[in-house]
Amino acid sequence: MSRQRPIRVGIMGFGQTGRQIYELAAMSEDVEIVAVADIGRPHILHYLLRSEVEQPEKFRLEGNFLVTDRFRSRLVEIDRPAEMPWDVFGVDAVIDSTGKFRDSQSMGDHLASGAPRVILRTLPTDDIDRIIIPGLNEASASADDRMISAGSATTGALALLLDSLAEQFEIVCGNMTTVHAYTSDQALQDYAGSDYRRSRSAAKNIIPNNHEASDWIGYFLPQFEGKILTSALNVPVQEGCLLDVNLVMADSAVDAEAINAAMCKAAQDHPGIIGVAEDPIVSSDVIGSPLSLLFDLKGTIKAGQNTIKTLSWYETRGHAARLLDVVRLYDSLDSRKEVA
The missing domain is CATH 3.40.50.720 (NAD(P)-binding Rossmann-like Domain)
Known part of the structure; x- marks a missing residue:
């Protein structure tokens, strides 16, 4: 129909x-x-x-x-x-x-x-009723859902990265720091706010912050429950965010080339949602990107025997695009229900 x-x-x-x-x-x-x-x-x-x-x-x-x-x-x-x-x-x-x-x-x-x-x-x-991350768990959606979340830009980017790598590798644990553009709920000048650090000027400080992604990763990816720590650094840029993820791999033979190859495959499997960047890009280069995750091939480093460091980029426009994808997903489910 x-x-x-x-x-x-x-x-x-x-x-x-x-x-x-x-x-x-x-x-x-x-x-x-x-x-x-x-x-x-x-x-x-x-x-x-x-x-x-x-x-x-x-x-x-x-x-x-x-x-x-x-x-x-x-x-x-x-x-x-x-x-x-x-x-x-x-x-x-x-x-x-x-x-x-x-x-x-x-x-x-x-x-x-x-x-x-x-x-x-x-x-x-x-x-x-449901939290939907396009590219990850659309199949769980039901036409009966009425209250839905599309997650957040950071949580979606992290979940897509972990899921893409977990298809090929066993990941023991990891930590994520999002180097995040400052947000509208931060003060541009020092101003008494909800906590000490967030009371400082967003326009002239790097501000350490917590991030709730670790509380939700287990919802999407049960195998990572309690295994991923997350935090944020809000920095004085208006747009463009960087996902800095360090992962401990079960197999010490996994190297940077294998990780990059896995992410190139993920980009092919999820066009318009995941991409890869071969050029040495910076935050302003990602402004306007409709992707949820732009994996930085030049940022992958192996440290020691089992640790892999990755860099990925994203911005709010990609999350806006995913919100419309969720709208389309449920419209499709409604149409199928009407036909049935």
Whole structure:
């Protein structure tokens, strides 16, 4: 059964990821954004969108509507799920890209407001129906799922790396440090925040931080439960992140060449999701990449008998693309259910 109309999507939160989702939808043929909920004023949201896209002239503001060549999106100045009348807009799915409403109660508010399904751009804080990482566990999705997370950019990149290597090698344990661009919840000047280090200026410091990926890796890859430690260094760049992973291999014969060959195969098996970089790239070179994981072939090093160090790149646009992939996945499941 072929879809007769585009998938109708609502977005809550028009920050960087929300705007990237919007641009990617505008470039697609099968998704349209019908409503955007954000506390920002329409002309400011329009201005921010146009400042980031490659063809700003394609994005117009007509009253309270963002308009593209393919669809019109109603801008609604609302910032809480319970207040947004999704039913009025006939959405097929809502993407919550705020990063704030991560609990099942808030997701339930989206559903109660008329969203048939809600997808988080972040990991959840409690039990929901499903967490889907495209390229890893799409087969676990069910048409009955209503509260879904697409994980996070870092967790998805790490899970894809581990899964790709675990297909060929036994990994004893490892640790990951994400060298991460600073985020919107960090202060640009020193300002009293949630903890000592995060109270320091994001624009002039390398800030050590914890990362929750280690809490979730076992969910996707049970063989790695309790075996991967994760942390973060937030650095003064706006975009582009580096995944620094050290793995202890069971077989001391595994070398850098074998690891690189495995990742080249993974890139062939998962086009558009995993890629490899042969050039000596830096963080700005990954800006705009739609990949979840760009493996750096020049960054693979063997240290001692059993330790392999790897470098991989990613940025939020890749995660925005995966969020739309999750929307498409569930639309496909719905279509199959209707046929059945």
